[in-house]
Amino acid sequence: MKNLFLYISAFIPMYLLILIEIIVEIINHNLSFNVLNTLNLCMLIILTVLGVVGIIWSIVFNHDKPIEIIILSKTNITDQHFLGYFSLFVLFSLSFDLSKISMFVVFILILVLIGVVYIKNDLYYINPFLNILGYNFYDITYKVKGSDKLERDKIFFKGNLDIANGSFKVKFKNNNFNFLSNQK
Numbered sequence: 001m002k003n004l005f006l007y008i009s010a011f012i013p014m015y016l017l018i019l020i021e022i023i024v025e026i027i028n029h030n031l032s033f034n035v036l037n038t039l040n041l042c043m044l045i046i047l048t049v050l051g052v053v054g055i056i057w058s059i060v061f062n063h064d065k066p067i068e069i070i071i072l073s074k075t076n077i078t079d080q081h082f083l084g085y086f087s088l089f090v091l092f093s094l095s096f097d098l099s100k101i102s103m104f105v106v107f108i109l110i111l112v113l114i115g116v117v118y119i120k121n122d123l124y125y126i127n128p129f130l131n132i133l134g135y136n137f138y139d140i141t142y143k144v145k146g147s148d149k150l151e152r153d154k155i156f157f158k159g160n161l162d163i164a165n166g167s168f169k170v171k172f173k174n175n176n177f178n179f180l181s182n183q184k
Contacts, residue, residue, distance in 0.1 A: 002054065002057055002058060003119050003124070004054075004115070004119065005050055005051065005053055005054025005055075005057060005058075006054045006055070006058060006124050006127070006177065007054075007115050007118045007119055007124075008047055008050045008051040008054055009050075009051035009052070009054040009055045009127060009129050009130075010051075010118070010124075010126060010127040010128065010129060011047070011051065011111070011129075012047075012048055012051040012052065012129040013128055013129060013132060015044045015047050015048045015051070016044075016048060018040075018044055018098065019041065019044045019045070019048070022037060022040055022041060022044075022098065022099075023041075025099075031099055034099075036098075036099060036100075036101060036104060037098075037099055039104075040098045040099075040104065051129065055129065055130070055133075058177070058179075059179055062171050062179070064171040064172065065171070066169040066170060066171050067144060067169065067170055067171075067172065068144070068145040068167050068168070068169055069142040069143065069144055069145060069167065069168055069169075069170055070142060070143055070145055070166065070167050070168075071140050071141070071142045071161070071163040071168060072140075072141045072142060072143065072150070072163075073140065073141040073163070074138045074139070074140045074141075074161050074163055075138060075139045075140075076136050076137070076138055076160075076161075077137055077138065077139050077154075078131055078136045078137045122177070124177035125137055125154055125156075125177060130156060133158075134158050134159060135156045135157065135158050136156070136157055136158075136159070136160065136161065137154065137155075137156055138154065138155050138156075138157060138161055139152070139153075139154055140152065140153055140154070140155055145167055153172070153178060154177075154178065155170060155178045155179065155180045156177075156178065156179045156180065157179070157180040161180070168180050
């Protein structure tokens with residue numbers, strides 16, 4: 001369930017763009033409050049709330065035990081994934097007329113198909129909403145404190161990661177969705 005919420009959270013900026021578009025169209029009397037538009041508004045609000053719950057659940061209420069690591073190298077790879085999703089946001093918000101039932105159905109089917117691929121392949125690191133919140137995505141080489149074995153993983157860190165400070169604590173979820181919780 002948490003993975004589904006994480007997937008939903010990746011599209012929060014798009015939901016908000018479409019929500020604003022619908023509200024502006026209703027205010028300008030270009031759309032009316034019919035069943036489909038009301039359904040769209042409710043669905044977008046619910047998806048936004050579920051996405052926020054997913055992020056809070058993963059960051060704040062993550063009960064995984066933090067492991068102390070020493071980061072030896074880092075590469076900020078945030079930009080490699082953000083623009084691909086941004087183009088989806090533009091496609092949906094500019095070209096989809098969700099006041100038509102056919103476009104609404106296509107919108108839902110596209111979200112379901114992307115969701116299957118996203119969750120099946122653990123693509124949780126592709127989350128522009130986290131980048132908007134100030135998190136950067138890093139590919140790191142590290143060793144667990146007290147071990148000499150080198151390991152490689154991907155992590156989120158709020159702000160710019162300065163590895164000169166020594167050791168860090170991280171809660172590992174999987175190879176693609178981990179948060180560096182704090183510097184020691």
